Every structure is written in C-alpha cells, then in structure tokens.
Amino acid sequence: MLDKKGDFGFPFYFFPAVTLLVLTLVFFGIIFFVVEIGKSPNLVIRSESYQDSSKLITVLNSHTKVQQSGVNLTISELISLASEDQNYKDELTSEIKFLLDKLPRIQVGETLADVIIATPASTRETIKEGHWILEIKTNNESFLNIGETQTLANNYLEQLIFIPLSDGNLAEVKLYLNCFACKAEDIDFIA
Amino acid sequence: MNKKGIFDILEIGIYMFFVIVVSVFIFLAAFKYLNEKIDTTNLEISLLTKRLTYSDSCLAYKDSARVHQGTIDLAKLNFNTLTNCFSKESLGYVVTVTDIAGNVLKSASNLNARQEAYLPICKNVKGYHCIKKKNLVQYYDGNETKTGFVTVEVINLVG
C-alpha cells in the first residue's frame, strides 16, 4: 500500500473496495441465511401428500346400532340401506356424525382470532377448529353431506372410495378435513 | 524492522483478515446447505403405525379368509410381536388400544430400560424426540370387530 514511493490512489480504492466487500457479504448473507436459498421446502414428503385412506376405511367398516336379521350393519351397509329406504337417512347421519367427532381435530392458533377483528366469540370458536366432512354421492348426485364447511377454508387429507350398493350401483364416498388457515404442522399431526 | 516492514506485515494482516472472513462465510454457506436438517419424525411414525396395523406379522387381524389391514388383533399386542414387527436401536414405541369411549383395552411396548425411564420426561431430556399419535382404528377382541383408537407413542434418539 504505502511504500517508499507512496500510493496516493490508496484512499480511492481501498475504502470503496472494502465497502463493496461488506455489501456483498451482507447481500449474499441474506440470500444464504435469511432467504435460505439452499433449503428444500419439499424435501420430506408432507402428510398432505400421503393420500392415506385408513380413516375412511375405518369409518366405513364401523358397526352401527342399526340391525338387520339380528346383525349390526356397518356404515357401508347402512349407506346402501338408506339409498333404498330414505327412512334410514337420519340414522345414517347420526352414526356418521358420531364417528366424525371421534376423528382427530386440530385447533387453529390464537393468532387467527387476533387477526379477525370484531368476531363474536361463538364464531371464533367455530372457525378455530378444522372440521371433518363426509360426502356421499349416488348416481353422480349428492346423497348426503355431513359436517360443516367454512368460508374461505381449504380442504386437506382427502380420502375417496367407491362402494357397491345392494342394487348394483356405486356410491362415491369422500372424507376430508375442511380448515381455515391450518398450518402444515397441524395437518401433519392428525394425518 | 523498518517502516516498510511494519507496513508490509500490516498489509498482509489486513488482506489475510479479508480472506479468512470470506472463506469462513463461503464455508458456512456450503455447510448449511449440505447439512440441511431433515425432520422425518412425523413420516416415520405414520409409516410405523401403518406397518403395525397392516401387517400380519405385526398386529393385523387375520381370519380364515384374509388379513384385515387396519384391524388390530388384541391377542397379538404384546412385547414379542412388537419386537419382531419393528425394531430399531434408537427408537422405542408404546402401542395402546382404547375403545371408542377411551377406555384402555390393552397396551404393550418394545421399550428398553432407558427409553422407559426417559419417555415420561422426554421434553427435558436432551437428544431425544418424542411424539404421540392417535388414530381411529378397528380392533378384534376375540369375538367381534369393533371401532376404537390406537395410540402410538414414539421415543427417538436424534442427537
């Protein structure tokens, strides 16, 4: 830098160079450590992608209080019976509701309640939880929908099956979680 | 040392400082990328639960016709079956089956002595990660198939 002959250009390149170096390190520091450019967000498969149907299969295989020939019918069999005789629809609804209440639930955090201003406590309680919904379609038409969907909520953990009815037709049964502002970690926990 | 010598040492020192700072920076950036933490605990417990309830060599109920995947045979829920079903040195688990009302029907585990001691206080034990998951499930009690819950609690040595 400074030698016998002297370097009069020193102040003109040293400080700008150091400033540029510091700015470079700050900029790339943000890229590597704050933005985390090297992080793979989808490296591990998330539970939303498991496409696990075990809950739906368990619900359909569950026995109900409704009997036929002295044998308790399963939910699948009760769906078939209700499709032939509408009088069984109410019983089917209550049996399915009972099981949906037993499925794991998640609670949306307090931050949601903070964000929503002037929300009555009762409404806040409703939107705090995700709801399991079960939809049944026969002949491509809606037969039964059980569970409450929420406005602006998303659907997660969808499970689908086609089951036979006794008259030879098919029923499409779908189970999913309807939740507003659910976090991925909460979904992971109940998947 | 003359004046020139002092300035030379200072000069080298300043340049070395910049080189070291930049080298450390590049090293940290590369290290962070290569050592990205992969948390598979949730995935592992889901796969474990599936294995336990789907496999005939684990807890799945088998009748004269077939293996009923997703139905737990309570008679199979014991230490020996669990150990033969899935064993990993660093991972222990407890399986509990309850009826639909929540009453415990049967419980078994493959925990070793250390895991058994650490499980209740897992949060406070460094290097261990515990997780508990409850699922709706069918179980066979010797007479008929009913609906209940299976809770799988895992203690995993992570560090």
Place this chain on the structure above:
Amino acid sequence: MNKKGIFLPLFVFLVIFILTVLVFVIKNTESKKEDLVGLKAITLGKLYDETEKAMLYLDLSGKYSADKATKILADNGGFRADNRCERTQTDLVEQESYVIWNTCPVINPNLEFVEQLKDEIGLYKNNYKSSYRKTNFQAEFGITRQEYLPPVDIPEGVEDIYNYMYTQAIINSNINSIEHNEEEIILTFSDILYPVENSEGSVLILTPKVKVIPTDFTVYSELYSSIQDNCINKNITECKNHLEETYSSIDVSNQDNLIKIKLPAQNTTIKLAFYIDKRIPIYEGNNNNQNLFI
C-alpha cells in the same frame, strides 16, 4: 494505484464471482432433485390402502350377492335363475310363474346357491371403480420428474394410468375356487397384480378371498320331505292339509293336479309348484362341506 493495490479490488470481484457461482450451483442442484424422502414408502402405503379398498368392495359385493342369490333361489324353488326347469304359465288371474319341480333335474340348493352367487358377484365386479390417484409431482411437490410408465396398452383419453390398471385388474379377475362348509363359503379369486407407481419391476400381488355366510337351506330339504312323503301320488286334499299344518304361514293353492306353494322364509318367499301325480327329482346337498374348483 501501484501493482500491489490491485489485490483488494480484484479480491472483491473474485468474491462476488465465487458467491454468485455458489448460488447458481445450489439452485441448479435443487432443481435437479427428483426424489423425496419417504416417497417410495408412501407410494407403497397408498397401494396397500388401494388393495384394502378393493377388498372392502369385494366383501360388500359378496354379502349383497349372497342376499340376492338367496332371493333368486326362493323365486325359483331352490334353483338359480338360469335353470332348466319348466315354469307355470301366467295369466290375468295368476301373474306370477312358478318353477315346476317335477321338470327339474336334481334338487341341490347349496350348489345352485354357489352358482348364482358367482353370477351375482360377477355383476358387482364388473362395476368396480378404483379411486387411486396418481402422484402429480408438479402440483404436489413443485418438481418435474421423468415418470416410469408400465408397458401396458392404455386406451386413449385415460389420464390416470394406474387408476385404469387397478380398475381393470379387479374387473378381469376370476373366481378360482370355492370352499364351502356349514359356517362359511370362501371364494378365492385369481392373483391380481398391482404395479407399484413409478417403480419399474415392482408389483404387489393380491389374492382376494371373500367370505360369505351361507344361507341355511334346511327349509328346502324339510319341504322336499313333506312333499315327497305326503303329496306325491297322494290325495290332493290330504296333501294341502298336511302342508298347512306343518307350515303355519304357507299359502297353498291348486289347479287340478298342480299345487302351487308360497312359503315365507329367511326374509324372502319360496315359490314352487309340483304335480302330485308325477315324481319329483331326488334331493341332494345335505353335505355342505365341498371344495369346488372351477
């Protein structure tokens, strides 16, 4: 600036260059990643769920088929729908036709039931629909990936190749054997091959076995004995009286020598007819322990 002074600015530009290259290398490596931790295990789990759904479908089909087969046998005097018996004529008064026992071959309700059961299950099987959903890597994980497609002929317009294959696998399966004892009937299907998604050469083999609770056909053998002992070549009035005394809910009518019977049993109504002055075929099928290989 002297020669030595060039070092620092040069160093700064070199640092910028190196860090920029590092960013590009990392981004490039990330974009080339095709695999996800747990994907293969989850794919297998998904496939096991698919087989369990197929079994649920077949189990329900078995139950409904058994119920239908029982009703059809009752409608046909203990014979399956496609039988070789003659039937009575219908008219304005009598709008139902009855199978005439005297014209039938050997009476074996157990065998007839199994044959009818096979036909009914075939109908349900042909209606099967898989709900399998192929993994959409772009939509679910934001990665593009070269997918392995199994070497099968897929019709045009099929979007989900695996859904199509799994559906056809069930539809094209056949019943290989039937084991029949007093407590249960077990229908064993042919092996069904499920190619694992995106896994060349990996296949899950399912051998479906459907258990059906057999209908108790004792009522047919008892009815046969009553008719054989008290009606064939006997007095028509005595025959009718005996049947009405033995079965309180029976409906017996006659047209000359032809007797028609309606007997409520097992949530259905057994209908048959016979001539009292002609022989009826022999009755078989008291032994339910059969292994039928098809």
